[in-house]
Amino acid sequence: MTLSGRVVASHGRHVVVEDNEGKRRICHPRGKKNQAVVGDLVQWLASEDEGSIESIDPRRNLFYRQDDIRTKSFAANLDQVLVLVAAEPEFSQSQVARALIAAEQAGIRSLIALNKQDLTQAFDKAWIRLEPYRAFGTQVLALGLRNHEDDLAQLRQALHHKTTLVLGPSGAGKSTLINRLVPQANASTNIISKALHSGKHTTTSTTWYWVDEEKTTALLDSPGFQEFGLNHIAPSDLASCMPDIKTHSDHCKFYNCTHVHEPDCGVRQALSEGLIDAGRHKIYVDLFAEMSAPKNY
Ligand SMILES: Nc1nc2c(ncn2[C@@H]2O[C@H](COP(=O)(O)OP(=O)(O)O)[C@@H](O)[C@H]2O)c(=O)[nH]1
Ligand SMILES: [Mg+2]
Ligand SMILES: [Zn+2]
Incomplete structure (x- = not known):
């Protein structure tokens, strides 16, 4: 009999599935098709410590990004995409636009956060560069992730009870954000790396983190933001x-x-x-x- 679970990480064709008790194990796809992605709810079958994916439940949505001809990465069943950029390094308008276009095409809400509020001059400049997005109704949050006095109330509120994919260029503060909001993030990453037998979690495409113990709020960290291809859109x-x-x-x-x-x-x-x-x-x-x-x- 199959059990239901959720894909919380992927590595090539292999995925880590979290079962209803919260236990995570590696699962292998059955057959060539039916590629499960992070966020998928799946039916899986246990075999000793591992498992096989028997079927993927219908998806609410599927977010695509195509980095080059070969590498596609996806996440499914999202409530929103958070584009995280910072005062420094200066962000690319084209990359921000691409991420928002990919979300819009998939029917997923998006919001932007601008980090490193402490770098006041660069921050003000970057804030102005985000004006066109505010003008068409995108929520833009100001963040200072390294300022531990700040309880990040606005950010927490924007993420509450939702599944959010965090995207942003290297150096924007994605890891800092995950570590601020997910105290056990490192432990969680280690369990996933162990399950995947991969020493470095950097080879994992996307990782699912629970923010709260009740498991109502989730963050998905997706490394890499360069070459955000949109070849799947006409x-x-x-x-x-x-x-x-x-x-x-x-x-x-x-x-x-x-x-x-x-x-x-x-x-x-x-x-x-x-x-x-x-x-x-x-x-x-x-x-x-x-x-x-x-x-x-
Ligand atoms: N000045 C400043 N630096 C920050 C802030 N938040 C994060 N950083 C720094 O920015 C660098 C990149 O952060 P990291 O979380 O690794 O970014 P990632 O590449 O998106 O995962 C690190 O050195 C952080 O300490 C902030 O609010 N202000
Ligand atoms: Mg990082
Ligand atoms: Zn026209």
Whole structure:
């Protein structure tokens, strides 16, 4: 008889499943298909200390990121994506945009947090760079993760009772955030590394952490943020994944307007009137070109 469980880490095709008692063990996929990802609820079968995945329960959603042609990583059944950036190192607007587009395409809410409030000058500059996101309704939190006086109440409230995938460039403070909110994070990582027989947890793609003992709030840490590919999205769907572009795309003359060069384009009109941020339109145009380029694989 199969048991239900949740995928809490993955390593290649092998995953770590947490059972209903909280015990974690490595499970192997049965067959080539049915690739389970972190966040999946699965039916599994025990065999001694390990197990096999028999089936994957229907998913609420599936978040994709494609780092290059080969490496795809996913997480399933998310409530939201938290894009964590910092005053320093300076974040890439394009990377932030990509993460939000991937979330929007998957039907997942996203929010942004800007860390390192103590670096006041750089922080103020970065805060202004996030203005276009606030303008179309994205929640942006100010954080000082290294300031232990701060109880992070606003952040805790935003995460409460939710499953949140944390994404951000190296150096933004992802590990600091996990360690602040998940006191037993290191122990949890060690159990996962042991189950996967891998010395370093850095080879794990995504890891699930429980924030509270009641297991109602979860954080997923996903290392790496570079080369955030969006090859799974059709260029014609891009505008609908960028709320500030989408708002102005209803009044284009051509139903299949790409908002790049056409006359009587609502988006380009809004751009010329300053209603769309020029940097955001540039990101749209660049991404549209990237997605439209012939794929050589
Ligand atoms: N100045 C400052 N540094 C911070 C803050 N939070 C984290 N850091 C530092 O930023 C560096 C990168 O943090 P880390 O959590 O490893 O980032 P990750 O690469 O996203 O996991 C570390 O040296 C942290 O101590 C903060 O609020 N202020
Ligand atoms: Mg880290
Ligand atoms: Zn248009």
